[in-house]
Amino acid sequence: MERNNLYLLTLSGLMALSTVSMAALGQQDLDVYVSLFVISYFATSAIFSPRRRTFDFLGAGLFVVFSIIVALRVIAILGV
Amino acid sequence: MQGNYQSAGAILLGFGAVLSIVSYSLLQNIPLTALGLGSVIVGIASLMLPPNPIPSSLVREMLQNSATNIEAVLEEFGVKGKAMYLPPREGRVTAFITLEERPVVEIASSAGEVPLRVLSMASGSRGVTIFPPGSELPKSQEAHSEGSNEDFLRTVLVDTSELVRSVKSNTLGDTEVVEIKGAKSIPNLPRFNHCLGSLPSSIAASALAYKTGRRVVIDSEDVNGTDILLILRTFGQSADRPKTEGMID
Numbered sequence: 053m054e055r056n057n058l059y060l061l062t063l064s065g066l067m068a069l070s071t072v073s074m075a076a077l078g079q080q081d082l083d084v085y086v087s088l089f090v091i092s093y094f095a096t097s098a099i100f101s102p103r104r105r106t107f108d109f110l111g112a113g114l115f116v117v118f119s120i121i122v123a124l125r126v127i128a129i130l131g132v
Numbered sequence: 133m134q135g136n137y138q139s140a141g142a143i144l145l146g147f148g149a150v151l152s153i154v155s156y157s158l159l160q161n162i163p164l165t166a167l168g169l170g171s172v173i174v175g176i177a178s179l180m181l182p183p184n185p186i187p188s189s190l191v192r193e194m195l196q197n198s199a200t201n202i203e204a205v206l207e208e209f210g211v212k213g214k215a216m217y218l219p220p221r222e223g224r225v226t227a228f229i230t231l232e233e234r235p236v237v238e239i240a241s242s243a244g245e246v247p248l249r250v251l252s253m254a255s256g257s258r259g260v261t262i263f264p265p266g267s268e269l270p271k272s273q274e275a276h277s278e279g280s281n282e283d284f285l286r287t288v289l290v291d292t293s294e295l296v297r298s299v300k301s302n303t304l305g306d307t308e309v310v311e312i313k314g315a316k317s318i319p320n321l322p323r324f325n326h327c328l329g330s331l332p333s334s335i336a337a338s339a340l341a342y343k344t345g346r347r348v349v350i351d352s353e354d355v356n357g358t359d360i361l362l363i364l365r366t367f368g369q370s371a372d373r374p375k376t377e378g379m380i381d
Contacts, residue, residue, distance in 0.1 A: 067170035075163035085166035104180045
Protein backbone atom coordinates (compact mmCIF):
# COMPACT_ATOMS: atom_id res chain seq x y z
CA MET A 53 0.00 0.00 0.00
CA GLU A 54 1.20 3.52 -0.77
CA ARG A 55 2.78 5.24 2.19
CA ASN A 56 0.50 8.29 2.03
CA ASN A 57 -2.59 6.08 2.03
CA LEU A 58 -1.23 4.15 4.99
CA TYR A 59 -0.49 7.42 6.77
CA LEU A 60 -4.06 8.69 6.34
CA LEU A 61 -5.59 5.35 7.30
CA THR A 62 -3.45 5.07 10.44
CA LEU A 63 -4.20 8.67 11.43
CA SER A 64 -7.95 8.16 10.92
CA GLY A 65 -7.86 4.85 12.80
CA LEU A 66 -6.01 6.30 15.77
CA MET A 67 -8.34 9.29 15.98
CA ALA A 68 -11.44 7.11 15.73
CA LEU A 69 -10.04 4.79 18.39
CA SER A 70 -9.25 7.74 20.68
CA THR A 71 -12.76 9.16 20.25
CA VAL A 72 -14.58 5.86 20.78
CA SER A 73 -12.50 4.84 23.79
CA MET A 74 -12.79 8.24 25.50
CA ALA A 75 -16.53 8.38 24.77
CA ALA A 76 -16.91 4.86 26.21
CA LEU A 77 -15.10 6.05 29.35
CA GLY A 78 -17.58 8.93 29.60
CA GLN A 79 -14.98 11.64 29.05
CA GLN A 80 -16.66 15.03 28.70
CA ASP A 81 -13.58 17.21 28.52
CA LEU A 82 -12.77 18.31 24.97
CA ASP A 83 -9.14 19.05 25.96
CA VAL A 84 -8.49 15.35 26.47
CA TYR A 85 -9.77 14.47 23.01
CA VAL A 86 -7.76 17.22 21.35
CA SER A 87 -4.60 16.23 23.24
CA LEU A 88 -4.96 12.64 22.06
CA PHE A 89 -5.52 13.85 18.50
CA VAL A 90 -2.35 15.95 18.67
CA ILE A 91 -0.31 12.99 19.96
CA SER A 92 -1.81 10.73 17.27
CA TYR A 93 -0.97 13.27 14.57
CA PHE A 94 2.65 13.73 15.58
CA ALA A 95 3.21 10.00 16.17
CA THR A 96 1.79 9.11 12.75
CA SER A 97 3.76 11.89 11.04
CA ALA A 98 6.98 10.75 12.72
CA ILE A 99 6.45 7.13 11.65
CA PHE A 100 5.40 7.69 8.04
CA SER A 101 7.09 11.06 7.28
CA PRO A 102 4.62 11.89 4.50
CA ARG A 103 5.69 14.26 1.74
CA ARG A 104 3.76 17.51 1.98
CA ARG A 105 3.13 20.29 -0.48
CA THR A 106 3.68 23.01 2.08
CA PHE A 107 5.13 23.68 5.50
CA ASP A 108 3.31 21.62 8.13
CA PHE A 109 0.87 24.36 9.20
CA LEU A 110 -1.43 21.79 10.78
CA GLY A 111 1.38 20.45 12.96
CA ALA A 112 2.32 23.98 14.01
CA GLY A 113 -1.30 24.81 14.83
CA LEU A 114 -1.83 21.62 16.79
CA PHE A 115 1.40 22.22 18.68
CA VAL A 116 0.18 25.68 19.71
CA VAL A 117 -3.21 24.28 20.79
CA PHE A 118 -1.50 21.50 22.74
CA SER A 119 0.81 24.02 24.44
CA ILE A 120 -2.18 26.15 25.45
CA ILE A 121 -3.99 23.11 26.87
CA VAL A 122 -0.92 22.06 28.86
CA ALA A 123 -0.35 25.64 30.06
CA LEU A 124 -3.95 25.92 31.26
CA ARG A 125 -3.63 22.60 33.09
CA VAL A 126 -0.40 23.68 34.75
CA ILE A 127 -1.97 26.97 35.80
CA ALA A 128 -4.95 25.08 37.21
CA ILE A 129 -2.66 22.73 39.16
CA LEU A 130 -0.57 25.59 40.51
CA GLY A 131 -3.77 27.46 41.41
CA VAL A 132 -2.49 30.78 40.09
CA MET B 133 -7.75 7.40 -3.45
CA GLN B 134 -4.34 8.31 -4.74
CA GLY B 135 -5.37 11.20 -6.97
CA ASN B 136 -8.17 12.28 -4.71
CA TYR B 137 -6.41 13.42 -1.57
CA GLN B 138 -7.63 16.96 -2.15
CA SER B 139 -11.29 16.09 -2.76
CA ALA B 140 -11.35 13.59 0.12
CA GLY B 141 -9.67 16.19 2.32
CA ALA B 142 -12.13 18.91 1.37
CA ILE B 143 -15.11 16.61 2.08
CA LEU B 144 -13.71 15.56 5.47
CA LEU B 145 -12.89 19.15 6.35
CA GLY B 146 -16.38 20.40 5.49
CA PHE B 147 -18.12 17.49 7.19
CA GLY B 148 -15.93 17.79 10.29
CA ALA B 149 -16.40 21.54 10.59
CA VAL B 150 -20.21 21.30 10.34
CA LEU B 151 -20.36 18.30 12.72
CA SER B 152 -18.18 19.90 15.38
CA ILE B 153 -20.03 23.25 15.28
CA VAL B 154 -23.49 21.64 15.38
CA SER B 155 -22.45 19.12 18.05
CA TYR B 156 -20.86 21.74 20.26
CA SER B 157 -23.39 24.58 19.96
CA LEU B 158 -26.68 22.77 19.40
CA LEU B 159 -26.32 19.20 20.66
CA GLN B 160 -23.69 20.01 23.29
CA ASN B 161 -22.25 16.56 22.75
CA ILE B 162 -18.49 16.46 23.40
CA PRO B 163 -17.69 13.05 21.78
CA LEU B 164 -19.44 14.11 18.56
CA THR B 165 -17.62 17.45 18.66
CA ALA B 166 -14.34 15.55 19.04
CA LEU B 167 -15.30 13.33 16.11
CA GLY B 168 -15.85 16.46 14.02
CA LEU B 169 -12.48 17.90 15.06
CA GLY B 170 -10.83 14.59 14.19
CA SER B 171 -12.39 14.77 10.73
CA VAL B 172 -11.10 18.32 10.34
CA ILE B 173 -7.55 17.23 11.25
CA VAL B 174 -7.60 14.25 8.87
CA GLY B 175 -9.11 16.48 6.16
CA ILE B 176 -6.38 19.13 6.47
CA ALA B 177 -3.69 16.41 6.63
CA SER B 178 -5.10 14.97 3.41
CA LEU B 179 -5.22 18.39 1.74
CA MET B 180 -1.54 18.91 2.51
CA LEU B 181 -0.46 15.77 0.67
CA PRO B 182 0.82 16.30 -2.89
CA PRO B 183 -1.80 15.72 -5.60
CA ASN B 184 -1.39 12.79 -7.97
CA PRO B 185 1.95 11.52 -6.68
CA ILE B 186 3.64 9.09 -9.03
CA PRO B 187 3.16 5.63 -7.51
CA SER B 188 6.40 4.41 -5.98
CA SER B 189 6.00 1.10 -7.82
CA LEU B 190 6.10 3.03 -11.12
CA VAL B 191 9.23 4.93 -10.06
CA ARG B 192 10.92 1.62 -9.18
CA GLU B 193 9.91 0.14 -12.54
CA MET B 194 11.39 3.14 -14.37
CA LEU B 195 14.63 2.87 -12.42
CA GLN B 196 14.82 -0.86 -13.13
CA ASN B 197 14.22 -0.26 -16.84
CA SER B 198 16.97 2.34 -16.84
CA ALA B 199 19.32 -0.18 -15.19
CA THR B 200 18.37 -2.81 -17.77
CA ASN B 201 19.20 -0.43 -20.62
CA ILE B 202 22.56 0.37 -19.05
CA GLU B 203 23.20 -3.38 -18.65
CA ALA B 204 22.72 -3.75 -22.41
CA VAL B 205 25.14 -0.89 -23.15
CA LEU B 206 27.76 -2.31 -20.77
CA GLU B 207 27.41 -5.75 -22.37
CA GLU B 208 27.78 -4.25 -25.83
CA PHE B 209 31.02 -2.48 -24.91
CA GLY B 210 32.28 -5.39 -22.84
CA VAL B 211 32.87 -3.10 -19.88
CA LYS B 212 34.71 -4.74 -17.00
CA GLY B 213 35.78 -1.88 -14.74
CA LYS B 214 34.08 -0.25 -11.78
CA ALA B 215 32.20 3.02 -11.93
CA MET B 216 33.52 6.37 -10.84
CA TYR B 217 30.57 8.67 -10.13
CA LEU B 218 31.38 12.19 -11.26
CA PRO B 219 30.11 15.46 -9.80
CA PRO B 220 27.03 16.85 -11.53
CA ARG B 221 27.40 18.52 -14.89
CA GLU B 222 24.38 20.45 -16.09
CA GLY B 223 22.64 19.18 -12.98
CA ARG B 224 23.15 15.50 -13.75
CA VAL B 225 25.54 13.02 -12.23
CA THR B 226 27.49 10.86 -14.70
CA ALA B 227 29.52 7.73 -14.18
CA PHE B 228 32.78 6.83 -15.93
CA ILE B 229 33.57 3.11 -16.23
CA THR B 230 36.80 1.77 -17.69
CA LEU B 231 36.55 -0.91 -20.37
CA GLU B 232 39.28 -2.95 -18.71
CA GLU B 233 39.38 -4.05 -15.10
CA ARG B 234 41.51 -1.47 -13.31
CA PRO B 235 41.51 -0.20 -9.72
CA VAL B 236 38.96 2.60 -9.81
CA VAL B 237 40.54 4.33 -6.83
CA GLU B 238 43.69 4.86 -8.91
CA ILE B 239 41.67 6.47 -11.69
CA ALA B 240 39.49 8.53 -9.39
CA SER B 241 42.49 10.05 -7.65
CA SER B 242 44.50 10.81 -10.78
CA ALA B 243 42.11 11.43 -13.65
CA GLY B 244 41.57 14.93 -14.96
CA GLU B 245 38.32 16.18 -16.42
CA VAL B 246 36.41 13.32 -18.03
CA PRO B 247 34.77 14.38 -21.30
CA LEU B 248 30.99 14.09 -21.42
CA ARG B 249 30.74 11.60 -24.28
CA VAL B 250 29.95 7.90 -24.43
CA LEU B 251 33.49 6.73 -25.21
CA SER B 252 36.21 8.71 -23.49
CA MET B 253 39.61 8.50 -21.86
CA ALA B 254 40.53 9.14 -18.25
CA SER B 255 43.92 8.63 -16.66
CA GLY B 256 45.10 6.66 -19.68
CA SER B 257 42.17 4.26 -19.69
CA ARG B 258 39.42 4.02 -22.24
CA GLY B 259 35.98 3.87 -20.79
CA VAL B 260 32.33 4.74 -21.18
CA THR B 261 30.48 7.61 -19.58
CA ILE B 262 26.85 6.97 -18.76
CA PHE B 263 24.04 8.61 -16.88
CA PRO B 264 23.39 6.21 -13.99
CA PRO B 265 19.78 5.37 -13.04
CA GLY B 266 18.20 8.08 -10.99
CA SER B 267 20.88 10.62 -11.94
CA GLU B 268 18.03 13.15 -12.05
CA LEU B 269 16.64 12.19 -8.64
CA PRO B 270 19.14 14.17 -6.54
CA LYS B 271 18.55 17.23 -8.75
CA SER B 272 14.87 17.19 -7.89
CA GLN B 273 15.83 17.23 -4.21
CA GLU B 274 18.13 20.27 -4.49
CA ALA B 275 16.28 21.94 -1.61
CA HIS B 276 17.37 19.16 0.75
CA SER B 277 21.03 19.28 -0.25
CA GLU B 278 21.94 21.65 2.59
CA GLY B 279 21.46 19.03 5.31
CA SER B 280 23.67 16.09 6.24
CA ASN B 281 24.65 13.33 3.82
CA GLU B 282 22.37 10.94 5.67
CA ASP B 283 19.40 13.30 5.35
CA PHE B 284 20.03 13.69 1.62
CA LEU B 285 20.42 9.95 1.02
CA ARG B 286 17.23 9.32 2.98
CA THR B 287 15.35 11.94 0.98
CA VAL B 288 16.45 10.42 -2.34
CA LEU B 289 16.29 6.70 -1.50
CA VAL B 290 13.44 6.52 1.01
CA ASP B 291 11.19 9.54 0.48
CA THR B 292 11.44 10.17 -3.25
CA SER B 293 12.04 6.81 -4.89
CA GLU B 294 10.80 4.64 -1.98
CA LEU B 295 13.42 2.17 -3.18
CA VAL B 296 14.49 1.17 0.34
CA ARG B 297 12.91 1.13 3.78
CA SER B 298 15.64 2.96 5.70
CA VAL B 299 19.10 4.46 5.27
CA LYS B 300 21.74 5.22 7.86
CA SER B 301 25.00 6.84 6.97
CA ASN B 302 28.15 7.91 8.73
CA THR B 303 30.91 10.13 7.35
CA LEU B 304 34.48 9.22 8.30
CA GLY B 305 36.81 11.59 6.48
CA ASP B 306 36.58 10.74 2.78
CA THR B 307 34.63 7.58 3.49
CA GLU B 308 30.87 7.29 3.76
CA VAL B 309 29.54 4.15 5.41
CA VAL B 310 25.95 3.61 4.30
CA GLU B 311 23.63 1.02 5.79
CA ILE B 312 20.60 0.32 3.62
CA LYS B 313 17.75 -1.79 4.95
CA GLY B 314 14.75 -3.23 3.16
CA ALA B 315 15.75 -2.69 -0.47
CA LYS B 316 12.61 -3.27 -2.54
CA SER B 317 14.39 -3.71 -5.84
CA ILE B 318 17.77 -5.31 -6.54
CA PRO B 319 17.55 -6.31 -10.24
CA ASN B 320 19.51 -9.38 -11.27
CA LEU B 321 21.79 -7.60 -13.75
CA PRO B 322 25.29 -9.11 -13.39
CA ARG B 323 27.23 -6.57 -15.46
CA PHE B 324 25.39 -3.61 -13.97
CA ASN B 325 25.82 -4.89 -10.43
CA HIS B 326 29.53 -5.51 -11.03
CA CYS B 327 30.25 -2.13 -12.61
CA LEU B 328 27.89 0.28 -10.88
CA GLY B 329 26.87 -1.64 -7.76
CA SER B 330 23.32 -2.74 -7.06
CA LEU B 331 20.55 -0.30 -7.99
CA PRO B 332 20.12 1.24 -4.49
CA SER B 333 23.92 1.50 -4.09
CA SER B 334 24.25 3.15 -7.48
CA ILE B 335 21.61 5.73 -6.61
CA ALA B 336 23.25 6.31 -3.22
CA ALA B 337 26.61 6.93 -4.95
CA SER B 338 24.97 9.30 -7.45
CA ALA B 339 23.26 11.18 -4.64
CA LEU B 340 26.53 11.51 -2.73
CA ALA B 341 28.37 12.73 -5.84
CA TYR B 342 25.64 15.33 -6.30
CA LYS B 343 25.61 16.36 -2.66
CA THR B 344 29.37 16.63 -2.16
CA GLY B 345 30.30 17.76 -5.68
CA ARG B 346 33.16 15.23 -5.58
CA ARG B 347 34.01 11.98 -7.34
CA VAL B 348 32.58 8.94 -5.64
CA VAL B 349 33.51 5.28 -5.98
CA ILE B 350 31.99 2.23 -4.35
CA ASP B 351 34.78 0.88 -2.17
CA SER B 352 32.86 -2.19 -1.05
CA GLU B 353 29.32 -3.45 -1.17
CA ASP B 354 27.93 -6.28 0.92
CA VAL B 355 24.44 -7.36 -0.15
CA ASN B 356 22.68 -9.56 2.38
CA GLY B 357 19.14 -10.28 1.19
CA THR B 358 17.45 -6.90 1.15
CA ASP B 359 20.08 -5.23 3.34
CA ILE B 360 23.17 -3.57 1.92
CA LEU B 361 26.28 -2.37 3.69
CA LEU B 362 27.95 0.10 1.41
CA ILE B 363 31.27 1.90 1.73
CA LEU B 364 31.69 4.90 -0.55
CA ARG B 365 34.84 6.94 -1.01
CA THR B 366 34.99 10.50 -2.23
CA PHE B 367 37.88 12.02 -4.16
CA GLY B 368 38.99 15.43 -5.30
CA GLN B 369 37.92 18.91 -4.35
CA SER B 370 34.28 19.84 -4.13
CA ALA B 371 33.22 21.18 -7.51
CA ASP B 372 30.57 23.87 -7.72
CA ARG B 373 28.58 21.81 -10.17
CA PRO B 374 30.63 22.90 -13.19
CA LYS B 375 28.97 23.26 -16.53
CA THR B 376 30.50 21.77 -19.65
CA GLU B 377 29.53 22.16 -23.23
CA GLY B 378 30.26 18.57 -24.10
CA MET B 379 27.79 16.68 -26.23
CA ILE B 380 26.94 13.03 -26.14
CA ASP B 381 28.42 11.50 -29.25
